[in-house]
Amino acid sequence: MLQINYIRENKAAVIEGLTKKYFADAEQIVNEIIETDQIRRDTQHNLDLMLADANSKAKAIGDLMKAGKKEEAEKEKAAATELRSKTKELQDLHTIKEEELNALLVKLPNLPHHSVPAGRTAEENINIYSHGEVPTLHADAQPHWELIKKYDIIDFELGNKITGAGFPVYKGKGARLQRALINFFLDEAGKSGYTEVQPPIMVNEASAYATGQLPDKDGQMYYANEDKFYLIPTAEVPITNIYRDMIIREEDLPIKNTGYTPCFRREAGSWGADVRGLNRLHQFDKVELVQIATPETSYAILEEMKKHVQGLLEKLELPYRILHLCAGDMSFTSALTFDFEVYSAAQKRWLEVSSVSNFEAYQANRLKLRYKVDGKTQLLHTLNGSALALPRIVASILENNQTPEGIRIPKALQAYTGFDLIK
Structure with a gap:
């Protein structure tokens, strides 16, 4: 399977290699792979931010409870519950995009070495x-x-x-x-x-x-x-x-x-x-x-x-x-x-x-x-x-x-x- 980093960084060369191997719709599938990967990466970035925020809220709730500020702690708990729900949505989206990306990547054949002659039959x-x-x-x-x-x-x-x-x-x-x-x-x-x-x-x-x-x-x-x-x-x-x-x-x-x-x-x-x-x-x-x-x-x-x-x-x-x-x-x-x-x-x-x-x-x-x-x-x-x-x-x-x-x-x-x- 081709590496996603290589595809992302060498898009033109990948399309050229796939076309040389007579792989149909090479440009379309490569574009779809890069777009799906970008959504996956953005989702992962937002998920990481949310998880960091969730950790901060958990620490804040603990500190508020220790300080006897129960009402403020309950507000933070409500916010944390809402955050967990959004986190779950992002985790599900990330899983979906991972699966979609893998399903696209396995369709791609290997790229031919530069010495491979052109030809179809x-x-x-x-x-x-x-x-x-x-x-x-x-x-x-x-x-x-x-x-x-x-x-x-x-x-x-x-x-x-x-x-x-x-x-x-x-x-x-x-x-x-x-x-x-x-x-x-x-x-x-x-x-x-x-x-x-x-x-x-x-x-x-x-x-x-x-x-x-x-x-x-x-x-x-x-x-x-x-x-x-x-x-x-x-x-x-x-x-x-x-x-x-x-x-x-x-x-x-x-x-x-x-x-x-x-x-x-x-x-x-x-x-x-x-x-x-x-x-x-x-x-x-x-x-x-x-x-x-x-x-x-x-x-x-x-x-x-x-x-x-x-x-x-x-x-x-x-x-x-x-x-x-x-x-x-x-x-x-x-x-x-x-x-x-x-x-x-x-x-x-x-x-x-x-x-x-x-x-x-x-x-x-x-x-x-x-x-x-x-x-x-x-x-x-x-x-x-x-x-x-x-x-x-x-x-x-x-x-x-x-x-x-x-x-x-x-x-x-x-x-x-x-x-x-x-x-």
Whole structure:
């Protein structure tokens, strides 16, 4: 959530940033926020004066009673009663304006970093780096949704029977490949200094709100109505919420966590070749990286996280590219995002497998996540990145490594799978 002080002091820059992100009615909502905040502040000022006056009257009444001036004390009591009534009205008004202000603030997305390119759609993202050769496949090469049936390693029909579309069943070497990738990603994160956590895969409303999924993604997450819990769309949500309402010691920064979880997305079930097979699922596995850092170090840490994801893709021998996302294609909460895409040779298209983002203080403001500098508390910066999401990685491994003899397993995974070929 954007800080009200920043909005008040940088109105033009806020409107410019929101407009760059194609946020509708930016000027109108910012003006409404500033007006509501001014009423809230004026009300607080008047309330403080009244409370000070009430304290003075209480002292005066006590002094009059001690002096035996009962009649004068009764007059002061009547005035104090009237003052309490007015104070209650102001307190109620202040509460209303606080709620109105918060309801407006949560509608605002994060502002884009100054380096974010202008643009509205994915076609306007900028390719900043490419690595690896696109493989040449043999004549009978097939897309992964055919390969998984041929080798009987992933079953969509069985998943549909058990649950519904978008919930595949991994079998045999398909299940072992999944487990191998999860362990590989976690081990690599551990080598890079991340502490592994295994968080809950359901969160309460406060947690979903704190990382920005609510109210922006309300209706897009699976919801357990009776308990009012949300199934997580990413491990970012529970891991970041570990630090909600905390003041972190500066010497403990940066904080680096990694975690594997299943992830759930209700909006996944659209139609067409772009979302066929493993390309988009309602349930999928992912290893996430989360860092909490000072504002001065967060962008250097973003670069470090980018290099970590690059290292994973290179060890998996997958051709990839890095996209600098334009303002209109970034998430609601992000200030700067880099997407990683791998090339899927049988589909002849690029598939997104990771987003690495800096949220600056946007999530920290909702989380009330702070640290002390020279005795004063300041908001921290939060960052996260997929390292990595499994479905499209699996799709690319299967497609890019298929041979007439079977599907070759990348060398980095063979110690985890226990086999070098799916045949």
